[in-house]
Amino acid sequence: MLKEHRYNVLLVSSSEQFNKRTINLLSSNIYVDLTVSTNLEQARRLIVERKFDIVIVDSPVNNDKAFYFVLSICDKDDFQILVLTKQSDYDEAYFRLHDYGVFVLSKPIEEDLFIQTVRIISITRDKISTVKKDSLSFKEKLDEIKLVSEAKVLIVKNMHIDENEAHKLIEQTAMNYRITKKMSAEMFIKKYS
Numbered sequence: 001m002l003k004e005h006r007y008n009v010l011l012v013s014s015s016e017q018f019n020k021r022t023i024n025l026l027s028s029n030i031y032v033d034l035t036v037s038t039n040l041e042q043a044r045r046l047i048v049e050r051k052f053d054i055v056i057v058d059s060p061v062n063n064d065k066a067f068y069f070v071l072s073i074c075d076k077d078d079f080q081i082l083v084l085t086k087q088s089d090y091d092e093a094y095f096r097l098h099d100y101g102v103f104v105l106s107k108p109i110e111e112d113l114f115i116q117t118v119r120i121i122s123i124t125r126d127k128i129s130t131v132k133k134d135s136l137s138f139k140e141k142l143d144e145i146k147l148v149s150e151a152k153v154l155i156v157k158n159m160h161i162d163e164n165e166a167h168k169l170i171e172q173t174a175m176n177y178r179i180t181k182k183m184s185a186e187m188f189i190k191k192y193s
Contacts, residue, residue: 007122008051010079011036012043012066013058022056025111030118038062040069052079053125054118058107059085059093067096074100078132080125082117084109144182151185154192 009032013019019036026032035050037043040061047055055073059066070083074097082103085093090106097104103121105114148170155166174184 005122005126007032007053007125009034010043010046010050010052010055011058012040012055012061012069014038014060014062015058018058022058025115026118030115030122040064040066043069044073047073047076054082054121055079056082056084056118059083059089065089065093067093070097070102071100074102078125078129080121080128082121144180144185147182147185147189151188151192155188158192 007030009026011019011022011034013022013036019038023034023036026034032054035046035052037046038061043055043061046052057066057070061069065085066083070081074081080101080103081097082105083093083097084105084107087106090104094104103117105117148167151170152163152166155161155169156163159166159169161169170181170184170188173179173187174181177184
């Protein structure tokens with residue numbers, strides 16, 4: 001059975017016709033929870049208040065190309081952004097936004113291409129989230145190694161034992177107190193600093 005993914009999508013558009021069409025299109029083709037904002041200030045508030053996976057901006061929004069809005073939110077959270085813009089504004093949008101990882105498509109856009117793009121964006125978002133999680137766990141492991149090394153130096157200096165014995169002492173203390181090696185190392189650092 002296929003795994004179902006649900007994506008929280010913010011649709012920023014002042015066009016009622018576009019909003020209705022997009023809601024119907026996305027609801028029937030991708031597992032989404034859609035929130036619609038008809039102006040940029042409301043969209044800013046929603047981004048602060050809620051977590052979104054994808055933000056779709058139908059430019060212009062109330063006669064504003066919305067490029068500054070997009071630039072102001074592109075590093076705020078873990079969401080991906082798609083900007084739909086008039087053909088005449090496409091080059092400007094692309095050159096302003098592509099360095100920030102923002103997807104840009106020109107209107108009018110065929111429904112199949114739109115759905116495929118949103119699916120690609122959702123895959124990209126999932127991959128980036130996985131890489132960020134892996135990066136965090138690597139950083140945590142690196143922090144633990146640094147703390148254990150620092151604790152071993154202090155133990156060797158203060159208890160006059162070799163490095164292997166110091167390492168075993170940290171591990172044994174962690175097991176005895178049922179704590180992590182990192183916490184054990186922190187105890188020794190606090191004790192001997």
